Amino acid sequence: MLDANLKKQLDAYLQNIVSPIEISVSLSDHSDQTAKTTELRELATEISQLSTRINLKEVPALRSPSMSIAPVGQAPRVSFAGIPMGHEFTSLVLALLQAGGHPSKVSAELQQQIRNLKGEFHFETYISLSCQNCPDVVQALNLMATLNPNITHVMIDGALFQEEVERRHIMAVPAVYLNGEHFSQGRMSLEEIVTKIDTGAAERQAANLDENDPYDVLVVGGGPAGAAAAIYAARKGIRTGLLAERFGGQVIDTVGIENFISVPYTEGPKLAASLELHVKEYGVDIITAQRAAGIQQRASDAAQPYLLEVPLANGATLKSRAIILATGARWRELNVPGEVEYRNKGVAYCPHCDGPFFKGKRVAVVGGGNSGIEAAIDLAGLVEHVTVLEFADTLRADEILQRKARSMPNIEIISSAQTTDVVGDGQKVSGMHYIDRKSGETQHLAVAGVFVQIGLVPNTEFLQGSAIELTRFGEVIIDAKGATSLPGVFAAGDATTVPHKQIIIAMGAGATAALSAFDHLIRS
Structure with a gap:
């Protein structure tokens, strides 16, 4: 089932398990599931043989073939209905480590927020193994189930459970159900999921963000352009913030990337993870799961230098001496009858x-x-x-x-x-x-x-009516230095008038905007 190289890598990861865990497998006796049942048995057996801290047993389950993972002595709260290979193999590895006591890299504050959630939350996520967006959702919900005993989560491979898929009219993934009702469609971050089910979270977040000290440079957008801008700004030793609905932007939805110079081939989610890791090395204040609602000037006074403000959709306001807009673009819609009605239904x-x-x-x-x-x-x-x-x-x-x-x-x-x-x-x-x-x-x-x-449409609706000049297509008009029509505000990437929408071009434009913003700050 697992080749020698993958076994070697997995063996290294499993050394991080600190407390015994148990894998419970449910094996189907249906003739049409024989091959998948054999695969799951082989996978579970090979994993259990790699660590003395992993026990294996067979149990009946609602869905077969499936496997559940839990600390020894606890009822499983994390399950995989299907064979978690392909893009979901990482989800399986993380579930094993987290059940075995290996700490998550998620902030302590967010983990505590998850532990404090009240109520019963039973999640089901329908995925396809070729979906690069699904693992983020699966891994987020698995972690929530690991941290809170009132939360359970099962990943369901839609290809193996066609009857359920057809009954629920699922034609797009990831499709998440909570307590039997449709909860969300498409990629969601851990922060977004927690905010959606934690009543009062938005108000608390807004209050906390309002207390943030002004930034020297605030980057709005977390794609390649925004990441490059944040890195170049932070390397100048100035206080830098990055605001984004999700880190990685549209590149997360890109599967194969073959024109990123010096890297013959990579994939969007992998590149996005590398970008985020690089940005974090410079101490950038990263604010995700938040959306900018505008941009405005703030009059200077004797006690405070001239500032720019970015109101957020949750009611908070961030302040900065300079701003770099790198909000990117999204897929253009047809805007014809039936498109919205049948979205995710064909x-x-x-x-x-x-x-x-x-x-x-x-x-x-x-x-x-x-x-x-x-x-x-x-x-x-x-x-x-x-x-x-x-x-x-x-x-x-x-x-x-x-x-x-x-x-x-x-x-x-x-x-x-x-x-x-x-x-x-x-x-x-x-x-x-x-x-x-x-x-x-x-x-x-x-x-x-x-x-x-x-094609693409720029994410600049929040700038309508502001002092930022846009083209009739909604692109931010910039000069050779990335400057916009509003002093102190720069822009980069696919949201701008740059003629070619490419990852490597967006990165270069982000660096240009950051250097121009720094030049603006030292001169003003």
Whole structure:
């Protein structure tokens, strides 16, 4: 089950277990689950043989095959329904370590907040093993269950438990249920989950943030541009803060990265984790799970230097002498009837995460750029047929990607196609319509899924009505130094007028903005 190299790595990790734990496995006797049952038995056995502090036993369970992990003598609160390999193997390793008493790196304050949660919280998270967004949610809920005896969590591989997936109409992951009711969809950080279930947390956080001393530089955004800006600012020895809804930004949703100079290949979540680790080395005050609601000037007085203010959505206000806007961009939506109604019910934006739910079905990809054609190529290995719809007369994707797509027999490319709506039966997508822009005729496509890949829109809505000048597309207008129209405010990355939206370009722009902000501070 585990190759020699993986066993060696796992053996090193398991040395950190300080108290005995027990793995309880439930093995299915259904003939269609024989292979997975064998895999789970082998996995659990090999893990237990790597440490004398791990006991293994078989038990009946609600879902089989499954495995649960707990300290010896305690009822399990962390479970995996399925085989936690692929992206979820790290979730399994962390669960073993945390059950065995190895401390989490999460702040002591947040851990205490979790321990203090009152009530019964029984979480279920449906995932796919190819989903790079799912492990963050799984690991957050596993930790919560480890810390608080009133919390349980089970990860469910949707591919193995199709009956449940169909009954709950799950067509996108991660899908989280709390006490049997839908709780959340998509990536959520530990802080976001805790805040959502901890009544009064937002008010406490706002009060604490209001007490923060002014920063010399406040970076708004935690993607590549924001991380680079924070590092370069902090290296100047000035008080630096970083505000973000989630650290890593859109790069977390990127699977394969092959154009990051000097690194032939990496993945978005791995790069985001490295960025966060690097930023933390410089003592940057990182504030996550918070959203900026505006930007404004504050008049100077005799007792206090001139400041800029960033009001937050939770009511708090952060103050700084200079600000760097690095809020990035998000996937652009179609804005057609049916898109919102069927989001996560067949309308999807991440082929890597949600593609497995459309195995053997017909799907459409809207968008003929690099992301659209890459999505079509990835999906073609899973689904029956992929139809690519491109609004323009020709595709915008790189020629090498076009050749690959055209060589695959189950990919059809239609250009001059304007998507008009998405249709379904109220529970899931059954098709879509588009206009042939050459003939003017409306065409119908019978598909189970619609993957939207039509570019990016900047996250700058909170700047509308401010003194920051924006283009008609919502991009922050900057000069060669990254300066905006408001003195003391700089910007970098995909939220700006920089012509090319690339990770490496965003990093360079973040460094430029930070150096320019420092120059502004010493001159003013």
